[in-house]
Amino acid sequence: MSWPRSADVPVVIGRDDARAAAEAELAKADYLAAQPSWLERAAQWVIDRLDALFRALTSFVPGGGFGLAVLVALLVVVIVVVRLRIGKTARSGALARPVFADRTRTAAEYRAAAESAAASGAFAAAVRDRFRALVRGMEERGVLDPRPGRTADEAATESGRALPGVADELRWAAQVFDAVHYGGEPATAAEYDRMSALDDRAAAQRPEFAR
Template sequence: MVTLLLTDVPVDIDRDSARRAAAEELSDPKYRDAQPNILQQVAQWLGEQLEKLLNGLSSVVPGGIFGLLLVLVLLIVLVVVIRLRTGKVARASRADRLVFDGQRKSAADYRRSAAEAASAGRYDDAVRDRFRAVVRALEERALLDARSGRTADEAAIEAGVLLPNVADELRHGARLFDDVHYGGREGTEAAYTTLTELDERCRREKPVAMAGS
């Protein structure tokens, strides 16, 4: 009976004793194990900040959160396009767009093979070889140095400096070559005729450095 009465008496614990008791209880390993580690805390904080940011932006972007997601997708697409046009991918693609992809032939040989292809209706080959004839003839006249790795655009720009009267035609011819050889477009009789005329004009033109002689 005495024991029962003692257990019913409320225990008066002062503030310091209660603080020590709480500290001892919380120091139990089971509480430490239940707490998130530092990485979990950081991840939770970042998630909260991102949620606040998205909520804030969605309130000013038309369409709310869906409009914001659309804007983000468009930004990602824009970045990818810029990288493709100016980054390593673009440079690698440009490096493959060469005029000569094998052993060079003479300009006369390219003209002959272009004419044969055109007669057979193979205008893809005719366009390719006729433009190569243009570039090879310029190399044979020492207006272009015979080096590997030159693209059609580079050949047109370099030659256009010395042959300004046909500079625009050279650039147009380079586009015709690239469209057929690298762009997958079909060669046409009109394109072949344009390159044939360009070849003849380049053969008649004198470079600006020799115009006065």
């Protein structure tokens, strides 16, 4: 890789050029996928810092290679920070999704679907449906109130209070459900067997308090 000749580097970088460069970078699709209110605050912060930086630069070193180096360094830092933030937001958003897409199936129907999937070696589908059978079964028993939009983590937390004997296993099951169904991770026969055993144990336990 060859470095650009000094003649190729702009001699003067103004505040308007810096502002335009920052706005062009922050307008890319990756950044627009973040929460709008957070993106607007981040963009305004970058623009304000650039304005302040170039006011300071012009007071003792007007433009030149130093100004370009500082601009590039600042933009690199901003890009790294924003990308890390977007990644965390995307991951957390991906996991905060509901357990059920269909509110009409019973726990028995989910269990039958899970057994069929497991018999054919489709363990991701088997794990997903067995967890749904577990949660729907607790709704049918009154351990959980039927509530649209409940996430796997919420189901595990709420049912764990009523069934403390399986609370740890419920948290594990919720993590596996999210990782497999929403995270696209593979499932194993051992995970399905463990999920099935948890479903059976939870069904056999009596809640310690009514919900």
